[in-house]
Amino acid sequence: MHETAAAERRPATREEIVDLFARVDAQQLTALEAAQHLGCHPSYLHKVRRLLEQEGVLTPRPDRRWRSRAHRDAVIEQALANPDVGPKRLSEILRHLPDGQCTVGQGTISTILREAGLNTVEARRSRLSELAGVA
Numbered sequence: 001m002h003e004t005a006a007a008e009r010r011p012a013t014r015e016e017i018v019d020l021f022a023r024v025d026a027q028q029l030t031a032l033e034a035a036q037h038l039g040c041h042p043s044y045l046h047k048v049r050r051l052l053e054q055e056g057v058l059t060p061r062p063d064r065r066w067r068s069r070a071h072r073d074a075v076i077e078q079a080l081a082n083p084d085v086g087p088k089r090l091s092e093i094l095r096h097l098p099d100g101q102c103t104v105g106q107g108t109i110s111t112i113l114r115e116a117g118l119n120t121v122e123a124r125r126s127r128l129s130e131l132a133g134v135a
Contacts, residue, residue: 075108079124
């Protein structure tokens, strides 16, 4: 049934595709959702994006690491507030913060914690002891 729906769908116009990428960049939908909307595989969507960037239709996206840097402080704060939980649980905690703007995957959380030297429970407890003045 899914294949039939995709087969009956008319090809998207260039403007529709550019608009879809704008919505992805604004985090209104994910790349996966955009690919499903177009009835294509996500890897094809990324290929189309690269082509549109090369043609100058789309501006190249900045390095994706900006998101992890933007959420770094919140990740570290919550890791220290909840030293016994791992990246998966931290991701859930961050997702349910009042502002709702901190959706970070567990892989990104692991990377942030590793770079900060807080990737183990012992390291987080040690940092808390240092902050409390107990060495």
